[in-house]
Amino acid sequence: MLNSVCFVVAKPLGVEQGTLGIRAAWACHQNGFEAKLVYAEEGVWCAIGNPGYHTSLLKDLLAEDGDVYVVKEDLEKRGIAPESVPDGVEVIPASDVAGICEDMETVNYF
Amino acid sequence: MLFFVNKPEEGILDRIALIGGDEDKALLLAGDGVGFGAAYWESRLEGLGVEDIYVNKSSLEARNIELSDSCEVVDYDEIADLLLGGDEKIVSL
Amino acid sequence: MSKTLTIMLLSGAAENEDAEFATRLALAVQDKGHKVQMYLFGNAVNLSKKETPIEGDLHIQPRLVDHIEPTKSFDRLAEIIRRGGDVSTCHTNEHARGIESREYVEGVKWGDVGGSFTKYLMTSDALLSVGH
Numbered sequence: 001m002l003n004s005v006c007f008v009v010a011k012p013l014g015v016e017q018g019t020l021g022i023r024a025a026w027a028c029h030q031n032g033f034e035a036k037l038v039y040a041e042e043g044v045w046c047a048i049g050n051p052g053y054h055t056s057l058l059k060d061l062l063a064e065d066g067d068v069y070v071v072k073e074d075l076e077k078r079g080i081a082p083e084s085v086p087d088g089v090e091v092i093p094a095s096d097v098a099g100i101c102e103d104m105e106t107v108n109y110f
Numbered sequence: 111m112l113f114f115v116n117k118p119e120e121g122i123l124d125r126i127a128l129i130g131g132d133e134d135k136a137l138l139l140a141g142d143g144v145g146f147g148a149a150y151w152e153s154r155l156e157g158l159g160v161e162d163i164y165v166n167k168s169s170l171e172a173r174n175i176e177l178s179d180s181c182e183v184v185d186y187d188e189i190a191d192l193l194l195g196g197d198e199k200i201v202s203l
Numbered sequence: 204m205s206k207t208l209t210i211m212l213l214s215g216a217a218e219n220e221d222a223e224f225a226t227r228l229a230l231a232v233q234d235k236g237h238k239v240q241m242y243l244f245g246n247a248v249n250l251s252k253k254e255t256p257i258e259g260d261l262h263i264q265p266r267l268v269d270h271i272e273p274t275k276s277f278d279r280l281a282e283i284i285r286r287g288g289d290v291s292t293c294h295t296n297e298h299a300r301g302i303e304s305r306e307y308v309e310g311v312k313w314g315d316v317g318g319s320f321t322k323y324l325m326t327s328d329a330l331l332s333v334g335h
Contacts, residue, residue, distance in 0.1 A: 193331060
């Protein structure tokens with residue numbers, strides 16, 4: 001049995017896979033898996049409190065103590081201020097991502 | 111840590127560094143990802159700590175690519191062994 | 204010892220080689236005595252539906268038909284199930300494509316990420332996501 005899963009959302013807001021990534025993270029979290037969600041590359045556009053489904057599900061995940069991270073350098077490259085990220089999402093340097101993934105049994109990009 | 115790579119974009123190398131950190135790494139290349147098996151990428155992959163590179167045989171046969179000496183060509187049943195034979199963490203990029 | 208691989212497939216049949224790779228890999232895993240579970244997510248839900256054959260001239264060059272046919276993956280998916288593989292879809296993604304009411308390939312199960320996929324994880328030794 002796999003007990004822990006990390007999902008990395010790297011697609012921008014308009015691409016379906018970003019939504020699939022957060023849905024997978026939410027589903028795993030709700031079903032008792034240790035699930036971590038990381039926004040990286042163009043995926044950081046999904047983590048800035050946009051209107052719509054993605055942010056609403058993100059808020060649900062955060063309200064249920066989900067672990068959510070966004071890569072600081074990927075925000076900076078796109079001129080996005082860290083303050084744009086909703087409360088509860090942890091802004092982390094890229095160098096911390098490996099440590100987050102270290103304890104996860106599988107890592108999957110979306 | 112076994113990285114499954116099925117895409118040719120150079121940014122895949124950044125993902126390997128981001129997720130893999132200092133851990134030992136192996137690559138499983140399939141589809142358009144087999145391009146990373148060319149000699150051109152060999153030193154960069156070495157620099158990332160990639161020790162083993164497995165290349166899907168049928169994906170390779172569909173392309174006119176010459177692999178570096180560090181690659182091992184594997185068919186589907188060998189890929190099954192790679193995925194299920196050990197307890198390496200699988201990272202799907 | 205028999206193990207279980209879950210494949211999360213995110214691509215449809217024609218847009219790239221993911222479906223062909225995933226289904227051929229699944230068959231090889233079964234050949235080795237292991238179990239396979241496939242979760243069809245995103246465009247991969249298109250694989251779950253029975254093909255509606257065209258009658259008469261296809262108006263496609265034979266060499267192009269030869270190029271297309273191996274990617275279609277419907278027959279391999281049916282064979283994976285016939286051999287005991289467990290394959291389910293994301294019905295929400297079917298709904299998004301307007302195909303939810305269409306008939307499944309024999310044995311494919313209606314599913315969702317919260318039920319089907321997480322159930323697969325509970326019995327998986329390894330997870331491979333195949334997508335673009």
